[in-house]
Amino acid sequence: MSFEHLLLDNRNGLLVVTLNRPEMNNALNIKIRDELESIFSDSKNDPAVKGILLTANGKNFCSGYDLQEVIDTKLDSFRHRILEYHYELYSYPKPVISVLKGFCSAGGFDLALCGDYIIAEKKTFLFRPEIRFGGPPLITTLARKVGPTKALSLTLLGDPIRVQDAVSLGIVDELYTGEDIVHHGLKVLEKMCRWNTDLIRAEKEISNNFFMGNLYENLKKEFDIFAKFLENPNFLSIILEYSKSINQKVE
Template sequence: MKYECLLTESVQNVLVVTLNRPEKSNALNMKIRDELEKVFNSAAIDDEVRAIVLNSSGKHFSSGYDLEEVVRTNLQSFRHRILEYHYSVYGFPKPVVTVLKGFASAGGFDLALGGDYIIAERKSMLFRPEIRFGGPPLLTTLARKVGPVRALSLTLKGDPIRSSAALGLGIIDEIYEGRNILEHAVKTAFRLSQWNLKMLKILKGIANDYFLGNLYSNFQKEFDEFEIFLKDPNFLSQVQEYAKTIKQ
């Protein structure tokens, strides 16, 4: 199937899903998020797909939500299928390997964290800037990797996290400095997905739900809490001001 904002390719029963808006630093507009939701949900019930490698075209993984669209839609882009989209990625019952390059910022950071195994280039960087303009960053996504207390402290600092620091913190799993990081990621995904698919689904369910509560409910509670910001008449202007300081 052809997509407007994604490229897909099957390699040894591993589905390589590539974010394909390089001219916008793979900013996550509603279209690309809808397509990601559809791809993940379809792959979840496709026995021919044993794992997903989440890749990106261009220099950067993703700059986060498309702020031009957020402003143009009067913040409705922030609300658009926010629970369904996140749950399709994080609740995916098979292994996900993220290929991290350039920067992954805000919603791009959260998307990257959907990987069960994250392979990063040496110069890659993770960034959670939302708190700088009064926006609520997700904690559930980062807490799955480093625990809620560490997730909170990293979020409050609001500083970029280089790959070397992210490796030490346990946010990413590997820094790869070979010639072909995508090929390496596919091999890793193939290795992680060689086991019984029913067992993999159970193990991912345990990892998602047993230690921080139910994943779906956690996301739902966070997004419900975020409504107070989206209803604030000043929030749109804060996003507009922040958008002027960055280039997507």
């Protein structure tokens, strides 16, 4: 199986999924999101896959949604399978490790948060800038890591988060300073995958649904609220201005 924007490498049941749009800072266009959704969907019942390690080529993990595509499609890219894509990643029944580096922003931050264990390099920083251009950052995704009140305060502040602070907050599980972060991540993933698969599935279902309501319903409610902001006639022009400024920062 081959993909346009992703690389796959199954290492004895540990599936390494690599974002491969380094020239675009791995921005999440429709194609790459569809590919991610497909991989997570197809592998969740595949006995040849015990878990996923999510990483990226280039110097940045992911700059978020492809804002040029958002502009070109008149916001349709924002709407494209937004619920299905996020739910497929966050409800994945097997262990997921996210390996972060460089810029991890907006939709890229949310993508990282599908990891059950998040490992980051020292020069990583995380950012949820959507509130700056009138879009609501997802609370559900971050609340799964730090709780709803802390997710809200971080969202309303709208500031970049240094990796050391992300570790203290519990967003990032481990700051890694060794030579090969992917190799280290695979060792962690192998450890998490050694248990009975039905037990892992049950534990993830409990974690996702028993403490803050149903994951699917929470995401659906958030995206229903988000839709109202897309109806703002000035939203597209705000996105355009923000896109110009953010492109300079991720270079």
